Amino acid sequence: MPKILIVGGGYAGFYTAWKLEKWLRNGEAEVTVVDPLPYMTYQPFLPEVAAGSIDPRHAVVAQRRHLKKTNVITAKVTNVNHAEKKATIVPPVGDSYDFDYDIVVVTAGAVSRTFPIPGVADEAIGLKTIEEAVAIRDRVLSNFDKASNLPAGPERDRLLNFVVVGGGFAGIEVFAELRSFASALLKNYPQISFDDIQFHLIEAMGRIMPEVSEKTSHWVLKNLAERGALVHLDTQLSSAVGGKIELSTGETFESDLIVWTAGVMANPQIVRNTDLPIEERGRLVVRPDLRVGTDDEIIPDAWGAGDVTAIRDLSGGGVGGFCVPNAQHAVRQGKLMAKNIVAVLRGEEPKEYFHKNMGAVAGLGIGVGVFQSGKIAIKGFPAWFAHRGYHGLAMPSWERKLRVIAGWVGNVFLGRDIVSLSAVQNPRAAFEEFASRPKPPAAPESAKPVEAKKPATKKAAKPAVEKEAVTASK
Template identity: 60%
Template sequence: MRTILVVGGGYAGFYTAWKLEKKLRRDEARVVVVDPRPYMTYQPFLPEVVAGSVEARHAAVSMRRHLTKTRIIAGTVVKVDHAHKTATIRPAEGPEYAFPYDIIAVTAGAVTRKLDIPGVTEHAIGMKHVEEAVAIRDRLLTNFDRAATLPPGPQRRRLLTVTFVGGGFSGVEGFGELLSLATALARRYPELDPAELSFHLVEARGRILPEVTDKPGEWVVRSLEKRGAHIHLNAVLQSADGGHVVLSTGEEFDSDLIVWTVGNAASPLVRNHTDLPIDGRGMLMVRADLRVGDASSFVPDAWGAGDDAAVPDLALAGAKPGAATVPNAQHAVRQGKLLARNIVASLRGREPKQYLHHSLGVVATLGLGRGIFQYKGIVIKGFPAWVMHRGYHVLAVPSWERKVRVLLVWVTAALFGRDIVSLASVQHPRRAFVTGGEVPAASEEPAAHEVQAVSAGASREHAPSA
């Protein structure tokens, strides 16, 4: 049997393996997926994980539960030598080893794009993985508890100040959901004045949400500002050293929670550790039929899809020659499904089909009961758009098991409200056992930002192929 190696278990990788299982005949080929995480993260749910509207585990789809015919290797592909059809795998435990394959599907995804700004690595948390979304939520809840014990002043203001850097979909959705949670929390803390909450969204461009047109984007800004948010457009973060935020506009303030959502960067595996062709951005060069190569030729037995691949956008070919599909869930899911069909077609001597997908529009949540939807010239705002957002994503999340679990959480929240318990203490699971119940003085405890920034940084360092 031939071995099909799927590098990365994100959207594109998970759907490629899932559909291959259904389409391959018995003994036609074996499928192997390599990913450091045992689950596929449904990233559109991360803003709601941040707000506590979706359980963290429900935004993660178990690969072993759903890929029952696939061999799953917990590890990272650190090198691809396609000339010899060998991948070097670094497993979760043990030494690296060479893994031979016959066909490779590179769906390594992208990683969080970091810039060399003082204090960002030490203090910021990304929002690309479930653990980061949980850390953001727990930090906010913990900060409310800490602030409630302090008198009004600089330290309390710092704890109640939140800064998001990046005004794309991920940043705006996470910002809106966390603002919604904080506003609801303030009513449960009579010791605090809601006016002490300070939420800042920093964007280097002159607008947010580049996926929508100008007027809807302006409406989102006005909507957030009416809720008390501070939107800093044409502003660049210059420093976050010690949690002290300095913007290029001259504004400065202290912020205990800094969330970094400035976009994606090419996977280090694709950019630096493969002999497959890449473009100037470090993205895998992929044809419209998802074979690796360019319009004139392709690399046999090499395929690519998802955020690490520059897939030609045939829907824009007339208006923007050379345009590639944007890195979002809509494209990754559909590319993964087509990739599986095309691999099977090539195994059976048929020609693969080209990827062509017309956008279904864009929809974003801006907090509980608030959203925006745009399809061409049609714009829907507020509660109807929020319902459309939830409806679309509960249909899009893979497997009925996950759909039902998410729906039950939403129903429970509608009846009883959000769960506002912080589980930040799981960062120190042995503390009570070691101390015998003694509570350490505040000066002896590691700062929350130190624990969670390290955790978030570790998750990024171990994600070069997923």
């Protein structure tokens, strides 16, 4: 059987494997997925995870539970040598090894794109993984706990200052969700008032959310301002050393939480370690039929999809004529790629990927959202309801759909869970603090230091006169 290697188990990789299981005949091909994580993260839910509206485990899909016929390897692929059809796999335990394949599918995704701004690498946190979303949620809750015990002053202000860098969809969503979360926490922290909490969003461009109309973006700005959140437009982050925020406008303040959402880039671990063609922006060159190559040259037995690739958007949209890196494209590309791989295996022609953007929908906190499709814009509660409806149904597998929706329904009656589990980042701390340890072994006699003996001293004799006086008195 031909061996199909899928590099990356995100949207595109997971859906490719999932649909290959459905469309391949028994014995037609052997499919292997390699990813450092044993689950796929549904990234549109990360802002709600950070705001405590969704249980973190419900926003991920276990690969082994849903990929019944696929070999799942939890490891990293550090090199793809397509000339020899070998991939280097590095497991978390044990030595690296070469994996021989017949067909390679590159769906390695993207990572946060940062700039060499002082302090960002040391202080900021991204929003690409479920672990980052959980850490953001726990930091907000921990800071509320700490600030509630402090008097007014610089340290209290620092704990209650929250910063998001990047005014795209991801940045605006997490910014608005955290603002909603913080407002909801006030009833549990009487020591903290609404005015004590400061939210700052920093955007280098002159507007936010380029995916929606300018009129709609102005409505979002107005809504955020009414909720006490400040957006700095035409402003760049100059420094974040030690949590001290310095802006290009000259404004400075301190923050204990800096969330970075200012763009993504193709996974460098793959695109820098392969002989497959890479374009000037560091993305895999992929044709509209999802085969690697250009219009003039096809790289046989190599496929690609998702954020790691540069695929022309045949609908005429996209940025620079290419499909934008989002879930809407990655999911659909993964499904089509599975069909195309099966078609080529059976000697048929693959189809080109064509998808016209249906619109953009964003959740901005409980009961607030925005939806844009062409000239049609919906705001407020109807858009928020549409946001939850769309993503609730888009979540892979009914098992995960039901978990997410049940959580939302439960929150209506029970409210959001506000327990911080930040201690899980160092789970052995409580055990180590009181754990008994063996006493250090006693030093051998030969090793004991010899104490210097004090020189002997003679008792002074009593004077004879005293003795005679005692005799005379008797």
